[in-house]
Every structure is written in structure tokens, then in C-alpha cells.
């Protein structure tokens with residue numbers, strides 16, 4: 008028997024089709040019923056217009072799209088023989104605003120998605136505080152706007168640099184938003200200092216917390232999420248950043264990767280039209296996102312969790328929470344390195360001189376985001392976008408399930424719905 | 440005796456000065472020369488212009504305004520850019536024939552004695568009415584798709600340099616035929632050089 | 637407690653073809669908690685709601701305020717229910733309809749997804765068109781890609797306090813859209829004296845001449861009510877793309893369209909002739925302070 012579940016309160020909507028045996032999911036397919044044809048929309052436009060258009064792929068991670076676009080165009084410059092050397096300040100500013108976008112994402116996901124979903128699963132009567140997530144996110148976005156002008160939908164990254172020319176006043180302001188955020192996180196979410204939290208090396212340490220994160224940890228264990236929601240235990244990280252290690256992992260073994268082996272295939276969706284495509288690396292699916300990044304970074308606590316609970320739903324959720332903490336700290340170190348006297352922009356030849364292909368890969372909140380642009384005399388011939396949710400939440404045949412499909416097998420419908428959300432689903436990105 | 444208004448007096452001075460400056464040259468011409476030509480005392484002259492430099496600037500403005508008004512009328516017509524070019528060329532050559540002192544002054548005094556026009560007449564300030572109308576002419580032509588989009592000064596130089604050159608040749612009496620005879624071919628040349636490719 | 641709740645206005649936020657950008661922009665609102673206390677949220681794509689999407693799609697409840705985000709595509713379906721039916725049903729009883737963002741107002745970014753049928757609720761770009769033409773007096777357009785949270789907050793608060801929101805001919809509140817995005821830009825002095833800038837990444841210079849800034853032709857209060865309470869595009873050197881206007885998105889957005897070096901569009905309401913006269917004169921004066929760097933950083937870190 009096939010049961011359909013309409014999933015909302017993710018980024019966009021999705022449909023889950025469960026095959027049930029004894030009330031347990033034996034197989035699930037996923038459909039993403041809406042698309043906007045953004046790749047086509049880009050064709051024939053001036054390549055620089057992509058800097059305005061692609062952030063509109065997604066309301067929650069548009070900044071990652073902006074960075075993927077700017078990297079893709081800069082790669083095309085390089086391939087056309089006009090390599091642009093970015094100043095350290097540019098790299099740091101871009102990295103900072105990208106990291107802060109992840110921070111706002113993780114806060115929202117924690118308070119607006121995962122805690123409410125878990126509370127529904129446990130029928131908890133505890134009062135929810137979703138607006139904590141919105142509040143924390145709004146401080147993070149203030150820090151972004153200090154350099155990027157606004158969030159969402161900034162276009163402040165341009166080939167050769169950034170449009171902004173900040174002063175020390177701006178840097179100090181960003182620092183103070185960051186410390187406000189840190190204080191909020193410590194007081195409202197963690198219950199201990201950020202430094203203490205980051206020094207945790209065993210998941211037993213979480214049980215000591217009497218805070219939102221402590222409660223989350225407890226509810227996950229109570230619902231057996233540490234022994235549920237396993238995917239393939241293979242991970243991939245493709246975006247090169249100050250906070251990532253580009254690699255592919257089989258369990259915890261690192262293997263080198265090159266983005267040229269990334270491909271897509273149409274999703275398998277027998278019950279409803281879907282616009283999604285699955286992403287693959289050398290013909291295999293991989294889990295992406297915070298768990299992948301934390302394992303590749305060899306974070307002691309995440310390795311500890313993984314040793315015990317593998318790639319369970321618990322590991323996935325707690326890796327996201329831990330990544331949030333580590334990114335807040337990382338963001339502050341980026342600001343400290345900024346040299347105000349550095350240039351914000353390096354001029355190169357006009358875009359109309361460019362005839363080349365370029366690839367831009369970044370880590371977005373949910374994993375690798377890859378843009379490929381073909382430019383002819385400065386005009387976009389072809390544009391292609393592969394988003395993280397296409398990795399995590401592909402939909403394939405029974406014989407070769409994707410990470411999310413595999414993670415839902417053997418669970419009740421309700422559990423499967425929750426596990427689905429542990430991947431932090433972005434429907435708008437998937438079908439762009 | 441009919442009373443002559445202050446404005447009429449002023450334009451009398453302007454036209455006399457124009458003639459003298461372009462005939463004798465700017466430095467050689469003195470205020471008494473001009474005053475004598477309009478039949479007024481030197482003292483009275485100073486009621487109109489307090490210095491020769493000031494008069495010189497006023498003259499540029501006067502010519503520029505005159506040209507600007509003429510081109511504005513052409514710009515405001517519904518004609519095509521091709522016809523507008525003919526009209527501007529005609530207007531310019533007619534002016535060179537009928538009021539040669541104006542163009543002469545512009546070419547010989549204004550363009551070759553820029554030190555006089557320093558303060559208060561920098562850059563485009565004194566020729567603004569004329570340049571503005573030429574800008575409008577060019578941008579309208581591009582917007583309607585008739586003219587090729589390029590840098591303003593490349594187009595402006597081509598147009599006005601050409602006309603200035605012809606007037607110079609005419610003034611030097613090198614041209615075998617009257618300017619009138621060249622209107623059509625020159626208009627066509629300008630149009631061909633500027634039109635959309 | 638319950639009796640008071642009954643009096644709250646029922647709010648329903650629904651999405652057409654969208655990126656969720658307006659939803660996330662709204663979440664930046666500093667006083668979101670207090671504002672939302674005035675409403676009973678029947679449905680919102682992210683915030684806790686009384687009903688699930690599935691329940692809302694049964695078309696049984698009524699709302700007072702219908703907020704629509706995204707481009708209107710009559711053929712779009714949510715769980716098998718056509719968007720045209722959904723919009724039709726909920727707007728009939730609603731006293732106010734708010735188009736949240738440029739997509740819902742004029743078609744915006746995702747008009748291009750299906751240009752032959754997609755539009756805003758009462759406009760297709762500038763032309764009167766869309767599903768709600770017959771009840772257009774109910775519709776308030778809050779254009780912007782995305783909408784500014786404070787603009788939405790203002791509109792909702794006006795409705796809560798039973799005040800009339802006066803709108804312009806494009807149904808945008810005049811208190812928010814009578815300004816131009818140019819008003820309040822930190823580069824205004826460079827605009828006045830016509831000091832342009834060759835490169836991006838500089839505090840100095842105005843972006844109108846080369847970088848394509850649309851702010852002098854764009855109705856919006858971005859430089860008056862700052863984004864995220866801290867800044868704006870033009871303040872960080874990004875040109876305004878005119879995202880509150882019906883013709884958004886335009887093309888060649890990082891360069892100024894010129895005809896023979898003369899900007900094709902001049903500031904709103906300023907005749908080209910007057911503009912050029914002033915420009916020619918202003919450009920004549922070389923003002924040292926405006927041509928040099930404001931700050932010359934030598935120190936590091």
C-alpha cells in the first residue's frame with residue numbers, strides 16, 4: 008500500500024510516498040512538485056546578471072548561490088586566460104558573510120523545524136519557542152548586512168572582489184553582533200559557554216546540559232534517533248573554504264575528490280511528477296551537510312558520536328548543532344584577520360571579453376552547491392545548478408536508495424517524516 | 440528720439456564686440472574701440488560690462504545660447520535623425536554665412552584664448568546650452584535606433600569638427616564654392632558616419 | 637484569555653511561485669513577536685500555524701487577511717488543488733489582501749517561469765491584469781525583492797489599528813513608496829556633483845553613471861528604513877537594481893544604459909535637458925575633497 012504525506016514547513020513543499028509493511032516504511036520516494044526554470048531564465052543574459060538572479064534561487068541560502076556564481080564567473084575568467092587574484096580581505100569578507108548565512112540557517116532549522124517536529128513526534132506538551140530561532144537569525148543577518156548591504160538577496164560579491172569598502176566601524180559593529188549572538192546562544196540554547204561547549208569530546212557531555220540543546224539531545228535519545236535514520240555512512244564535502252576539508256568519506260576514511268566527477272540523473276518518482284534530479288559522485292550517492300563537514304574536519308565530539316551512533320538521525324542533528332557553535336567561533340576569527348588597508352576589488356577585463364566555462368563550488372548550509380556557467384562574449388550560453396538537497400534527498404529505485412530514502416526505511420510514517428527533516432530539506436533549491 | 444532700452448544697448452555692444460574681436464583679435468581690441476563703435480562713452484560702457492574678460496564670457500554664452508535655441512527647435516521636431524542632421528548643418532552654415540562673426544569668435548577667440556575663460560567659464564559652463572542640445576540630439580538618435588551608440592565625444596568631434604573645418608576653409612577663402620553647395624553632401628557624410636551599423 | 641484571542645484577525649500566508657525570500661525577510665523583523673500577537677495565524681509556510689497545509693487546501697476556513705508571496709501561476713497546484721481556486725476562495729472573504737514582494741505585485745523574477753500566464757495579483761508588470769482585478773480595492777502591493785520586513789510590519793499594523801493605507805496607482809502604500817531609493821544614500825553628494833567611480837569596492841563616488849544604479853528612478857525607502865536595520869545596497873557599493881518597480885528584473889544590471897555616453901534614464905521627473913545642463917556644469921568643477929579618497933588606510937589590522 009502506498010501512502011502519501013505532504014511535507015510542509017521545510018523550505019518549500021515536498022511529497023513523500025511510503026510503501027508500508029506492518030506499519031513500517033519499506034520504501035519511500037520523494038517528489039518535488041514545483042519548479043521555476045531558473046537555469047533557462049539565465050540563458051542569454053549578461054553573465055553578471057547571474058549575480059542578481061541566482062540569489063533568488065533560495066530565500067534561506069541565497070548568499071551561498073551568490074558565492075557559487077561569483078566563483079563560477081571567476082573560474083571562467085581564469086579559463087579564458089584572465090585569472091583574477093583576490094585580496095585576502097575579499098576572501099575573508101566573503102567567507103564571513105557565507106558563514107553567517109549558515110549560522111542563521113542552523114538557528115532557524117533548530118527552532119522552527121527540528122524542535123517542533125520532535126515535539127510533535129513525542130507528543131510533548133512543552134511550550135515551543137520558534138521565534139528564538141528567528142531572533143538569533145536576525146542578529147546573524149545584521150552582521151551579513153553590515154558588509155553585504157542586506158540579507159536576503161544581497162549581490163555584493165562581484166568578479167574581482169566585493170562592492171563594499173568597509174571601515175573599522177563596520178568591522179567593530181559586526182563583531183558586536185557576533186558577541187550578541189554568542190551570548191544569546193550560550194544563554195538561550197546551550198546553557199554553558201561557547202568555549203566549554205566546543206571543548207566537549209563525548210556526547211555524554213550533552214546530557215549535563217539543562218537547556219534547549221540538552222532537551223534536544225534528550226528527546227532524540229528518548230525517541231531512539233541514535234539507532235534510527237541511518238543512511239549509507241558515506242559523505243562528501245566539495246566546497247573549498249577556511250572551515251572545510253574537501254573530501255569524500257567512506258565511514259571515516261578520507262578519499263580525494265574532484266568536482267568533475269559530479270553528475271545528475273532524473274529522480275525516480277512513480278506517483279507524482281517531480282522536477283528534481285539526483286546528484287551523484289562517480290555514480291554513487293553521498294550524504295552532505297554538517298555531519299559530512301564535521302567528520303571531514305575530524306571534530307573530536309562528532310567522531311565520538313559517529314563511533315557510537317554512526318550516521319543516525321541523532322548524529323545528523325547534533326552535528327548541525329555543533330557546527331553552529333563552531334561557525335560562530337570561526338566567524339569571529341575571520342573578522343580578526345581582516346586587514347582594512349587591503350583592496351576590496353581587483354579590476355579585470357570586461358565580461359564581454361570572456362569566452363569560457365567556469366565552475367563554482369561552495370559549501371551551503373546543507374552541503375555542496377555547484378554552479379557551472381558557459382559564457383560566450385560575456386553572455387550566458389548555459390547555466391547549471393546542483394544543490395545539496397539533490398545529494399541528500401534524491402529519489403531513486405529500491406535497489407539503490409539515496410541517503411534520505413535509506414534513512415526512512417524501517418521507521419513508522421511519523422518517524423520517517425521526522426528523519427526526513429533531519430536532512431534540513433530545501434525544496435526550492437532542489438528544483439530551482 | 441526713440442529711447443533705446445538697456446537690453447538693446449547690450450546686444451548692440453555684443454554685436455559690435457563680436458565683429459571687432461574676430462576682425463582684430465581679442466588682445467588688440469580695446470574697450471574704447473568697442474565703445475566708439477557703438478557710439479557710447481567708455482564710462483557708460485562700464486555700466487554694461489565691468490571688464491573685457493567679462494564681456495568675452497558673455498559673448499560665448501550668447502553664441503552658445505543662440506546655437507542651443509536653434510538646435511533645440513530642431514530636436515523638438517518629429518524629424519528623423521537624418522533630417523535633423525541636414526537641419527543642423529544648414530543652420531550652422533547659414534549662420535557662418537550670415538553672421539560669420541559669431542562662428543569666427545567661437546573658433547578663433549574662445550577656443551584659442553582659453554586663459555581668458557578660466558574662472559566661471561570652465562569646461563562646459565559657458566557652452567552648456569549648445570552642448571546640452573547636441574547631447575539630446577545624439578541620445579534621441581540612439582534611442583530611436585537611428586544612430587550608432589558610441590562615446591559622446593567621438594560623435595560630437597566628428598560632427599562639429601567637420602563643420603568647424605569647413606567653416607574655417609570657407610573663412611580662409613579656400614573653398615571654391617559657397618558653403619550652401621556643400622550642405623547636402625556633408626549632411627549625408629555625417630549621417631553615414633553616425634548611423635546604426 | 638480565549639475570548640480575547642477570538643477577536644484577533646485571522647491571517648493566512650500563502651505561496652505561489654517563490655524562493656521563500658519574503659518569508660525569510662519577514663523573519664528579520666525585530667518586533668515580530670509583538671506584531672504577531674495581533675493575529676491568529678491560520679497558515680504560514682514556516683511559522684507555527686493552526687492548520688497544516690493539507691487542511692488549508694481543503695478550503696474550509698476563512699481568513700481576514702490574505703498574504704500572498706510569489707508569482708501567481710493559475711495552473712500551479714498544491715497537492716492537486718489549483719492555485720487559482722485557492723486564491724479565489726480565500727480572497728473572497730478576506731478584507732485585505734497583501735501582495736508580499738515584487739513577484740506577487742507585478743510578476744517579478746518568476747514571471748519568466750511561464751511568461752504567457754504568470755503575473756502578480758492585479759498587475760502584470762505595469763498593466764492591469766491578474767486574478768483579483770474585480771476586488772482590487774482590497775489589494776495592497778508591497779513590492780520589493782524581497783519585501784522589507786518593516787514595510788510589511790507597517791502595513792499589518794495599520795490594518796490592525798483600523799487605519800486606511802493610502803496607495804499609489806500601483807497599489808503601493810505611499811508612505812513607503814513615495815520616496816526614491818536614492819533618498820538617503822550616503823553617496824548623494826557624489827551624485828549632486830556628478831562624481832562617478834570607475835571601480836567597485838569604494839566608499840566614494842556615485843553608482844548612477846557607470847554601475848547601473850536605478851535608485852533615482854525607483855520608488856522605495858531602502859535608504860531611509862535601512863535593511864536589517866544596518867545598511868542598504870548602495871551604501872555598500874552595490875547598485876540599486878530597481879527591485880520594487882514593475883520592470884524588475886531588468887537586464888545588464890551592473891551597467892548604466894547610455895546612449896552616446898548619456899544615461900538613457902534620468903532621475904524620475906527630471907527632464908533630460910535639465911539633467912544634462914546641470915551635469916555639464918557640475919562636472920566642470922573639480923572638487924578635490926570629492927575626487928580623492930575619504931580615508932587612506934595605511935595601518936594594518
Ligand code: SF4
Pocket residue numbers: 817818819821822823824825827841842843844849850851852870876
Ligand atoms: S549610488 Fe545610487 S542611490 Fe546612491 S547617490 Fe548614486 S544614484 Fe543615488
